[in-house]
Amino acid sequence: MQRRLSADESAFQQRMRDYFTQEFPAHLREKVTSGRKLTPEDIRLSQSTLAAAGLATPGWPTEWGGQDWTPLQKHIWNSELQSAGVPPPLPFNASMVGPVIATFGSEELKQRFLPRTATAEIWWCQGFSEPGAGSDLAALRTTAVREGDEYVVNGQKTWTTLGQHADWMFALVRTDPDAPKKQAGISFILLDMKSEGITVRPIRTIDGDTEVNEVFFDNVRVPADQLVGEENRGWDYAKFLLGNERVGVANTGLIKRWLAELKEHAQQVRLGDGSLLDDPAIAARFVDLESQLMGLELTVVRVSGGSENGRPNPASSILKLCGSQLQQEVLELAVDISGPMALIWDELESVPGWAARSVPTYLNYRKATIYGGSSEVQRGIVAATILGLKG
Amino acid sequence: MDFSPTDEQQALAEAVRGTLRRHGSPAAERGESGAPSGHDDALWQSLVQAGVPALVWAEEDGGIGAGFTDVSAAATELGRARLQVPLAETIVAGSLIASLASDAVRRELLGGLSEGTALPIPALAEPLRAWSPQPTDVVASGSGDAWTLTGTKAPVPYGPDATHLVVTAATDGGTGVFLVTAPEAANAEVVLDGTSATLLAQGEAADSAISEALALGGVVLCAEAVGAMDEALRLTTDYLDTRTQFGRKLASFQTLTHRAADMYAQLEIARSATLYAAMVADERPVDADHVLRARLVVDRAARLVGQEAIQMHGGIGVTAEHPVSHLTARLTAITRTWGDRRSQQAELATRLADHRSVEVLG
Ligand SMILES: Cc1cc2nc3c(=O)[nH]c(=O)nc-3n(C[C@H](O)[C@H](O)[C@H](O)COP(=O)(O)OP(=O)(O)OC[C@H]3O[C@@H](n4cnc5c(N)ncnc54)[C@H](O)[C@@H]3O)c2cc1C
Numbered sequence: 001m002q003r004r005l006s007a008d009e010s011a012f013q014q015r016m017r018d019y020f021t022q023e024f025p026a027h028l029r030e031k032v033t034s035g036r037k038l039t040p041e042d043i044r045l046s047q048s049t050l051a052a053a054g055l056a057t058p059g060w061p062t063e064w065g066g067q068d069w070t071p072l073q074k075h076i077w078n079s080e081l082q083s084a085g086v087p088p089p090l091p092f093n094a095s096m097v098g099p100v101i102a103t104f105g106s107e108e109l110k111q112r113f114l115p116r117t118a119t120a121e122i123w124w125c126q127g128f129s130e131p132g133a134g135s136d137l138a139a140l141r142t143t144a145v146r147e148g149d150e151y152v153v154n155g156q157k158t159w160t161t162l163g164q165h166a167d168w169m170f171a172l173v174r175t176d177p178d179a180p181k182k183q184a185g186i187s188f189i190l191l192d193m194k195s196e197g198i199t200v201r202p203i204r205t206i207d208g209d210t211e212v213n214e215v216f217f218d219n220v221r222v223p224a225d226q227l228v229g230e231e232n233r234g235w236d237y238a239k240f241l242l243g244n245e246r247v248g249v250a251n252t253g254l255i256k257r258w259l260a261e262l263k264e265h266a267q268q269v270r271l272g273d274g275s276l277l278d279d280p281a282i283a284a285r286f287v288d289l290e291s292q293l294m295g296l297e298l299t300v301v302r303v304s305g306g307s308e309n310g311r312p313n314p315a316s317s318i319l320k321l322c323g324s325q326l327q328q329e330v331l332e333l334a335v336d337i338s339g340p341m342a343l344i345w346d347e348l349e350s351v352p353g354w355a356a357r358s359v360p361t362y363l364n365y366r367k368a369t370i371y372g373g374s375s376e377v378q379r380g381i382v383a384a385t386i387l388g389l390k391g
Numbered sequence: 392m393d394f395s396p397t398d399e400q401q402a403l404a405e406a407v408r409g410t411l412r413r414h415g416s417p418a419a420e421r422g423e424s425g426a427p428s429g430h431d432d433a434l435w436q437s438l439v440q441a442g443v444p445a446l447v448w449a450e451e452d453g454g455i456g457a458g459f460t461d462v463s464a465a466a467t468e469l470g471r472a473r474l475q476v477p478l479a480e481t482i483v484a485g486s487l488i489a490s491l492a493s494d495a496v497r498r499e500l501l502g503g504l505s506e507g508t509a510l511p512i513p514a515l516a517e518p519l520r521a522w523s524p525q526p527t528d529v530v531a532s533g534s535g536d537a538w539t540l541t542g543t544k545a546p547v548p549y550g551p552d553a554t555h556l557v558v559t560a561a562t563d564g565g566t567g568v569f570l571v572t573a574p575e576a577a578n579a580e581v582v583l584d585g586t587s588a589t590l591l592a593q594g595e596a597a598d599s600a601i602s603e604a605l606a607l608g609g610v611v612l613c614a615e616a617v618g619a620m621d622e623a624l625r626l627t628t629d630y631l632d633t634r635t636q637f638g639r640k641l642a643s644f645q646t647l648t649h650r651a652a653d654m655y656a657q658l659e660i661a662r663s664a665t666l667y668a669a670m671v672a673d674e675r676p677v678d679a680d681h682v683l684r685a686r687l688v689v690d691r692a693a694r695l696v697g698q699e700a701i702q703m704h705g706g707i708g709v710t711a712e713h714p715v716s717h718l719t720a721r722l723t724a725i726t727r728t729w730g731d732r733r734s735q736q737a738e739l740a741t742r743l744a745d746h747r748s749v750e751v752l753g
Contacts (some may be wrong), residue, residue: 134705136636159706205709206716208424212706271521279521281733332694335723339734340516342727344546345426348580350518351545359723363425363716366701367709374705376646 082253453502470618
């Protein structure tokens with residue numbers, strides 16, 4: 001055990017902090033910290049800038065632009081990036097499809113996709129969920145039938161985050177409907193979103209945004225060389241990916257920035273002769289959340305969740321479970337701090353944007369305990385794989 | 392003590408349900424966001440036809456002379472139907488007018504409100520100030536019949552649609568309640584800049600009228616929340632019973648069904664507190680502390696029911712296309728209207744040592 005960062009680790013932390021706060025484009029950070037919406041161009045610019053600095057895809061193999069960092073260094077990178085308000089790299093690219101292609105893809109697929117995936121020149125979306133296959137992902141029914149050197153894809157995906165901006169989709173499709181186990185007949189393929197037969201329908205979320213979509217496939221022809229790895233092994237790759245998805249999933253850096261900003265907001269709200277931050281009940285909630293966050297961040301460092309040899313570490317489930325809950329508690333406090341100002345969703349001259357956005361943001365982030373494996377699914381994993389409780 | 396609704400109240404609820412059904416689709420069916428909907432005058436006028444805005448005002452003022460148990464039954468239907476109208480707002484404004492305005496003004500405004508020609512709206516909250524019934528930033532100056540108000544009230548839902556605003560302002564003699572006729576507001580921000588106003592009351596009379604008006608409005612909010620929670624729980628149990636994953640109904644997962652049972656328990660406790668608060672609101676003087684307690688009970692239930700209803704719907708629960716998120720959005724707003732958990736707890740805390748226990752019988 002050692003309480004302090006080593007000299008090297010401290011130097012690394014300083015290097016990250018300097019880059020994110022001094023070299024990275026300030027106008028992008030400013031947008032994030034003031035709660036304004038990033039355009040797709042902003043997101044691409046952010047990631048290409050990070051990639052040029054070698055900071056977009058540290059988790060990848062070094063030959064494809066990754067960094068040979070320790071888990072602690074990765075955590076420091078993620079924390080500093082989040083706390084500076086740098087738009088994080090697209091998770092679909094950096095923590096999902098990139099590692100899958102790098103680990104299971106052919107040399108040709110790697111050459112073709114990884115460089116442009118790292119820079120977000122290709123924007124990926126994740127085509128896993130379907131109307132009938134949410135928590136029960138293996139129930140998916142979108143089919144891919146081999147015809148010569150093509151697959152013909154039919155079916156529907158849903159909840160496709162930012163699919164409207166995506167250039168490519170990585171999808172799970174059923175290639176063997178007769179497989180003895182439903183997990184066994186699934187393949188992992190890459191589709192060009194401009195292919196004929198793909199229709200994207202945006203789904204409006206409760207906050208009024210369109211961040212998810214339905215994607216329909218009507219006889220979409222996909223060259224067979226866009227299969228990743230082996231046919232019918234897609235479930236293994238998906239499990240590897242979902243393990244990776246949980247890296248950084250506790251979002252401690254983000255929560256820390258939210259809490260810091262929220263304290264400033266609470267100080268802006270006057271109560272009697274002081275501010276809401278002086279109110280003992282509100283202060284107690286901040287104190288509690290800061291303590292919980294400390295416990296969570298220490299747990300991140302302690303278990304350094306992630307996937308080892310392609311197998312997700314079940315301890316990473318608690319990071320998703322507790323991190324998503326903490327995000328929601330902070331956003332609920334933000335609504336309480338907005339108080340009467342929470343009754344409107346549009347900024348007014350006298351009501352700042354942070355207060356007007358508090359309720360739509362709170363409602364939108366109810367998603368955090370639903371996507372990426374819901375809280376119920378995470379508890380199931382912990383109970384079965386860690387505690388050995390199998391019903 | 393008897394909690395069962397009268398035949399008239401059941402008939403009223405049924406009539407309101409019919410009116411709302413005929414009026415048509417709430418925001419979710421149009422795929423709109425959960426943002427507070429503006430004033431829908433056609434809907435309001437159909438409620439005027441059904442007598443809803445007139446219910447609690449005295450017959451000699453043009454009202455129906457019914458009570459808060461009646462208006463609560465109507466509010467519960469509004470909550471269930473996910474339709475927003477300024478009912479609680481007119482109760483607060485109307486109550487201040489009823490207790491403070493001159494006979495002529497009272498008859499004109501409560502009569503107009505009952506007929507759908509006047510829409511008095513309260514303008515109480517001040518921006519970047521934690522909720523307090525006492526105004527600080529809007530100040531009044533003047534005397535006798537000549538008063539002007541200066542400062543900003545925001546947000547004021549329905550401000551742009553109001554024919555009259557009932558505004559609180561700080562005066563040398565303590566809190567003042569004022570009436571502003573034909574206000575101009577382009578949005579939920581009411582900017583007063585030497586705006587002329589009529590003084591309704593000042594000092595202690597103003598404070599106690601505000602406390603009573605907020606208690607009465609609070610009862611209507613609680614009743615609306617109960618309707619919204621009823622519907623959120625109904626949708627959730629329906630969903631658990633129809634959605635299948637892993638080859639079985641969600642209802643076969645006890646981790647979900649037990650939480651639905653918790654939602655039900657909280658909802659029923661909130662319903663008891665709300666019905667009780669409605670009965671309390673029909674007494675004079677109103678025991679405002681009982682209403683504050685009911686609002687706290689509703690707050691806890693509303694957070695749990697709203698959050699769990701979305702969670703158990705999975706992805707569809709966060710979309711604007713499904714009603715459950717709209718119900719949660721409304722519950723979130725209700726529990727921050729004219730007071731919130733913090734302000735209600737803080738206010739009750741100041742009188743905690745005054746009683747040994749909270750008694751509801753007698
Ligand atoms: C904003 C958002 C973005 C998303 N982005 C993407 C994306 O880009 N790509 C993609 O493929 N998917 C995406 N998803 C989909 C997400 O992964 C699914 O919503 C999630 O897997 C849950 O599935 P479902 O919505 O069908 O809910 P269901 O699986 O139907 O679950 C409903 C409820 O039942 C619970 N439940 C289900 N099974 C069990 C069980 N066995 N035991 C106990 N409780 C259970 C769930 O936890 C949930 O509370 C996104 C979802 C959201 C909300």
